[in-house]
Amino acid sequence: MAVVARSLAEEQIQRPKAGAIMSRIYDTEVSERGKELMQQILDAAYIKKDSSTRNFAEELFVACLKNEGDMDSVLGHSA
Numbered sequence: 474m475a476v477v478a479r480s481l482a483e484e485q486i487q488r489p490k491a492g493a494i495m496s497r498i499y500d501t502e503v504s505e506r507g508k509e510l511m512q513q514i515l516d517a518a519y520i521k522k523d524s525s526t527r528n529f530a531e532e533l534f535v536a537c538l539k540n541e542g543d544m545d546s547v548l549g550h551s552a
Contacts, residue, residue, distance in 0.1 A: 474499060474511060475530040478518035491515060513548045
């Protein structure tokens with residue numbers, strides 16, 4: 474999800490269209506948590522302009538592993 478979100482941001486796809494693309498790919502309509510997580514990842518991908526696609530995905534992955542699934546440090550949210 475992070476790779477797709479960051480790629481859409483790098484291609485300067487407008488956020489509403491990027492959200493629609495992501496929703497179709499990941500079928501998040503059935504889960505409120507899935508929609509929320511997708512939106513958080515998409516928002517972070519558009520904010521982190523200094524991060525490559527690979528680095529952005531790696532940052533999320535490492536944060537998830539180190540913090541028992543908590544990616545807030547990368548997503549820009551505090552607990």
